[in-house]
Amino acid sequence: MIYTTEQLIEILDQELRANWQGKRVLFSSPQRLENPVLAKAIGAEKLSKIFAYRDFRAQIHEYQRQHKVSGLVWRVCCFNGLEIECPEPHNQLITIPEDKETLKAFKPDIIEFWQQATADLTLWLEGNPTIEVDSVTVEEYITNAEWLEVETTRTELILNLCWGNPKECHYQWAFPHSGRNRIIATVSNSP
Structure with a gap:
């Protein structure tokens, strides 16, 4: 029997709880940290x-x-009365090559959701909320992205346009091999 993603997540959760309850001991841990002062400070x-x-x-x-x-889990994203179930990498698991293909295959569904949910909203690039972007610019970004992710706040829908390694694309240190651009949709042009 091969464990499922959900079972591996549960096993990791149980192990983390056992660690923090002091049920796991690793005697060599202070020697594993190359800074003895830091090792002593942490304990x-x-x-x-x-x-x-x-x-x-x-x-x-x-x-x-x-x-x-x-290493993917599925979550439901809701915005403006619409919802979509999206794959995303779990924070404690790795993504296998097939996971990236799953993310890519889901791109058309996210595009459709994004277009429906943002029909009457103002779009802008993260980091520059004073400059609105038009649908042509958004389409260019979408075309260049390998896969898409969506996230929401109470008043914004955010489209992550990702490339590279799914586990690294959210970190600036991974650029240019992995990364993301973000387009934010809001009711007005102010963040």
């Missing part, structure tokens, strides 16, 4: 919890690779 008990969980999680990631278990 052997806390370091043990951190490294024990990290080691366990690495074993789960290896299991995912060996058995091709997805």
